Amino acid sequence: MRSGLLSNSMEEDGVISAIIPQVSVVVPIKDEVESLPHLLEAIATILTESGLTYEIICVDDGSSDGSAQYLKTQAEIRSDLKAVILRRNYGQTAAMAAGFNYAIGKAVVTLDADLQNDPADIPMLLAKLEEGYDLVSGWRKQRQDAALTRLLPSKIANWLIRRITSVHIHDYGCSLKAYRAELVADMNLYGELHRFLPALAYIEGARITEMPVRHHARRFGQSKYGLSRTFRVLMDLFTIAFMKKFLTRPMHVFGLWGMVSILSGGAIGIYLTWVKIIFHEDIGNRPLLILAVLLLVTGVQLFCFGLLAELLMRTYHESQGRPIYRVREVVAKKTE
Ligand code: UDP
Ligand code: MG
Numbered sequence: 001m002r003s004g005l006l007s008n009s010m011e012e013d014g015v016i017s018a019i020i021p022q023v024s025v026v027v028p029i030k031d032e033v034e035s036l037p038h039l040l041e042a043i044a045t046i047l048t049e050s051g052l053t054y055e056i057i058c059v060d061d062g063s064s065d066g067s068a069q070y071l072k073t074q075a076e077i078r079s080d081l082k083a084v085i086l087r088r089n090y091g092q093t094a095a096m097a098a099g100f101n102y103a104i105g106k107a108v109v110t111l112d113a114d115l116q117n118d119p120a121d122i123p124m125l126l127a128k129l130e131e132g133y134d135l136v137s138g139w140r141k142q143r144q145d146a147a148l149t150r151l152l153p154s155k156i157a158n159w160l161i162r163r164i165t166s167v168h169i170h171d172y173g174c175s176l177k178a179y180r181a182e183l184v185a186d187m188n189l190y191g192e193l194h195r196f197l198p199a200l201a202y203i204e205g206a207r208i209t210e211m212p213v214r215h216h217a218r219r220f221g222q223s224k225y226g227l228s229r230t231f232r233v234l235m236d237l238f239t240i241a242f243m244k245k246f247l248t249r250p251m252h253v254f255g256l257w258g259m260v261s262i263l264s265g266g267a268i269g270i271y272l273t274w275v276k277i278i279f280h281e282d283i284g285n286r287p288l289l290i291l292a293v294l295l296l297v298t299g300v301q302l303f304c305f306g307l308l309a310e311l312l313m314r315t316y317h318e319s320q321g322r323p324i325y326r327v328r329e330v331v332a333k334k335t336e
Pocket of ligand 2: 112114116218222
């Protein structure tokens, strides 16, 4: 099952491989009408040349420049294109999640619509996937974006993400990535989480690698993001850091710190009581008393919060039938 990801032998999979394309290319689109004809052309050409069966899933994320209209007319005449038109603008992450939902290929490749990523790199990423990886991430080694507002924040963000997620790749923000379809099906996306897909994949136990890819300056339109993105990315980073460590055992964090807080508050309280009883000192106006009360209250709250988180975590896993582990493969001797 793992090897032969892209082999489309009819004997192996029977009729199914005739319907399931080898690759689904997912493209989130917000106001990119000028780029679209070039993009579709480039993807179709390179994948046909490489002898791969494919589908292109263009997700229109509330464009107002006629992108949706263009996609609809194209999807009616081309058999390799599926146009998914969202009702309004939900953001790149949601657009990608929508694309994943409609993708049926054995591998899924994502890329930007603005021609900054080069479709010509797709076969190379797929070949790498074939070697046994679950996710191959593009690395924009020579990135063509503004230095101060884009490259610098991105360098810092990448460093932080690398430290926190322990997934060691250079460029998390690069949209050009290739995934095994099973991996994509396992991941839930929220917020600006698409750049943390490698980290989420790591939580799911994926084998991850990266490859340098080409990157071009924007030819048409303009970027949808500015500096404000950095803040949102940072907030998402906290979520990820927490999920990675404590998704299945929140009580280990909250319980521990709740305990520490309660014990130190209790110790201070005992000390104050002792001072009061033995030395008959007035403890009513001592800052330590406030500290003791604060520690005790905080401790109890942390503790209860941990218990609540445990309940939530169980609901999260059980309501979706999500096991707390991911199986790579099962091997057993066949009985005749
Ligand atoms: N995009 C989207 N919804 C949004 C913003 C952006 O689908 O709300 C798409 C956009 O059309 C492009 C990709 O996400 O295909 C990346 O956007 P952009 O090129 O503006 O980001 P940058 O490359 O500057 O980081
Ligand atoms: Mg771009």
